Amino acid sequence: METSLNPQWSKLIQMQHPDKLLSFARHLDDKLLAAIYGMDLASFQVVKDQLVQQARDAAEQLLELPDFADRIDRLPFKSGETVIGVGESTTDDLLSWFEILRHLLELQRPQDEIQLINEGISGNTSTQVLGRFSGIVQKQPNWILCMIGGNDVLRVGPESTKTQVSLEETAKNLVEIRRIAAARTQSQWVWITPPTFDEERMDAFPYFKMGQLSWRNKDIRSVGDMIRSLPDVVVDTQVGFGQPAQAKFIGWDGLHPTIEGHQAIVRWLVEDLTGGTAG
Secondary structure: OOOOOOHHHHHHHHHOOHHHOOHHHOOOOHHHHHHHHOOOHHHHHHHHHHHHHHHHHHHHHHHOOOOHHHHHHHOOOOOOOEEEEEEOHHHHOOOOHHHHHHHHHHHHOHHHOOEEEEEEOOOOOHHHHHHOHHHHHOOOOOEEEEEOOOOOOOEEOOOOOOOOOOHHHHHHHHHHHHHHHHHHOOOEEEEEOOOOOOHHHHHHOHHHHHHOEEOOHHHHHHHHHHHHOOOOEEEOHHHHHOOOOOHHHEOOOOOOEOHHHHHHHHHHHHHHHOOOOOO
16 A cells, blocks of 8 residues: 555554553553554554554465464464563564464464463563563463563663673573563463674664664674573574574664564474474
8 A cells, every 4th residue: 555654653653662661551542552653543553554464464475385384283372372472672563573473373273362462662671571570470371482682782872881781680680580480370481582683784774873872793692692501492593694684684774673584583483383494
């Protein structure tokens, strides 16, 4: 559909969800959300519907791959279960791997009525996830899929000498988050390593330059190494993305995955939960 809508609206609706920032605001209706974004209701609904359709189209493309629909049938999520995705913008994104997974299950296994709850919040560090994790486990999920750490390695300012959260503190946060989940739920746990970056694209991205924001692959690889050492299933996106991240998998800002990148993450997740790649 051709529209003349402000492209910044689309990016805001895709990546920023104010209704998630306050627990008591989770049920804001579209009219109120549109007002928060500074747009009319009709325009908001057009943009949102387009994003939902893009994620659904991405799921349909994956279901056309050989044996992929069969793998969705064999995912260990049982009928009526609740699956929560914990993360930052790479999960919160309306075109994210988690939203594509939602459509895959709705398309292939509608009768199972598996509930997916997206607990990704753009900009969150592992410290912020820890701070709100009690509210997440109150939902008593059967599965928790966790991809965090990308914002921990954010550096601010010229020639920054430190990350937003130290690697040592990230490790403590992840261990504590996992401990809380084990103590308060019976959920199955899956770690997903945060993807690598394209530092050259980041350096050229005007908004990152304006804010003097930077991310380094050596930092995110260190987070990945730490996650790979943890128990439970680990889906490793960093091997598939490469270093620097492959152009097809990473957006023009150098930080956020393209929809093809999100499709790849979903594919690796599904493969790892259904016996690995063939051969």
